[in-house]
Amino acid sequence: MTVEHRMDLRCHASAHSETVRAIGVLVRRSAGAELQMTFRLDGDIPRIRVCPPGASRIGTQLWRHTCFEAFIAVEGQPAYHEFNFAPSGEWAVYAFSGYRNGGPVANEMMRPQIAVRSTGSRLELDTIVRLDCLSAIHPRASLRIGLSAVIEASDGLSYWALRHPADKPDFHDADGFALLLKPPGPA
Template sequence: MQSLAGCIERIDVTITLGTSGEVTLTYRVSAEIAALEIPALSTPRRIDGLWKSACFELFIGNFEDENYLEYNFAPSRQWAAYQFAGYRSDMAELETNTPNITIAQDADILTLSATLHLPDSWRARRLRAGISAVIAKKNGDISYWAAAHPPGKPDFHHKDCFAVQLEARSAS
């Protein structure tokens, strides 16, 4: 993900899907970190509204129907998880374990890694992912980043954003 969003040079993301349904993401933000609004570390807990400031997001859909999952991870280690029956419809909290979230930062790199476990019913599906980030700067500006965007304003729920096909690593 790359843009000319002021102090943010780029965001790189790696994602892996394990054979047991674990997903590991690492977001690496190359930026003037001092200019970003990064919440202080706190005890990991579920909280709504993370997308209003600094938030890294993962959307997981499948090829068979319109259902999808949304996961949000904040640099504070707060998180959220939701399930949807269709485009922005029938949203419900996703019952899941607390993801493992780690943070590292220096003057020009912020790294957030998160490991989560997909629900059992999602593990055998052909999956696609939408990988995105909301980055807030101390001056109040917010930028929206995604591996792919639909036409028009940013909408991470749109199927055009689900641009990464996930395949489980083979057990070796």
């Protein structure tokens, strides 16, 4: 059995974008310990700055440019992981024991699968994260998920998330981990 959710990200009030009309996310959690996400950005794609596609590799400071993100925490626990997915194919994983207390994880075993499709009005990024690479608990636990995006466009940076709990964009705020994702039941 697969658990599926569709939701829209909201632009933070501090940064308006005329280039981006909407960002939606489809999240699927399978019994096979996979978390699949499809980020769909609708807008004036030629005005969005995206690095050209390249080999899948670990990147740094991906959040400074167009990047989609997922924050994954076991329900009731302060520890969480942050995944960054760039349309270029670069990715990054960070592990935190609590709010912003942690850093990068350079482990190729955590490499997400990333596929990108683009037209003049839509950019889609599909990714798959293996929950069993985070811990033995993640595949069978209820998870709190924060979904977000930083979009670099000709009209500036905009910050998108399921929920913005603060006056300034802060994707690490656990109050923004707005999706409760229960483990899938037996098939």
